[in-house]
Amino acid sequence: MSPEEIDDTDKGIVYLLQQDARKRTVADIGDQVGVSSSTVTNRIDRLEERGVIKGYHTIVDYTKAGLGHHLLVTATVPLSEKEEMVDEIMDLSGVVSVRELLTNNENLSLEVVGRTQEDVEASLVALDSLGVNIERMEIMKQERAQPYNHFGQEFADDDEVGR
Missing domain, CATH: 3.30.70.920 (Lrp/AsnC effector binding domain/regulation of amino acid metabolism (RAM) domain)
Structure with missing residues (x-):
């Protein structure tokens, strides 16, 4: 694996963060990808340092926020x-x-x-x-987004996703 590539565990972590980074705990993510919470923390830190994860963003409904x-x-x-x-x-x-x-x-x-x-x-x-x-x-009326081809979904425990 080249230094630019990420492994299946990282893909599962990224997938779960893309689904809901705000409400997921590292323990929850670890359970779903099959590693410890400290491993998840280390992996997220490394993904951020490498620029794979560039940030965590709130999606705002501008109309409901008074910016129609x-x-x-x-x-x-x-x-x-x-x-x-x-x-x-x-x-x-x-x-x-x-x-x-x-x-x-x-x-x-x-x-x-x-x-x-x-x-x-x-x-x-x-x-x-x-x-x-x-x-x-x-x-613009509305915007919808999702991870590329549900990026990394197959590396997260499907029974746990979306609970």
């Missing part, structure tokens, strides 16, 4: 400035995510939220002032 204006913005920035511009874009009020795309044009996908139309417009003006060329805007 939710847009997906497709934009273009100069390739030579993309890295530094992404950091500046993430600092703007209303911008909640940036995805870098491997293309010359339309090379960013941004998620922008606001309480009012004016909030969103202010975010769009701020993007324009940074030199971001907005190509397209779409109103």
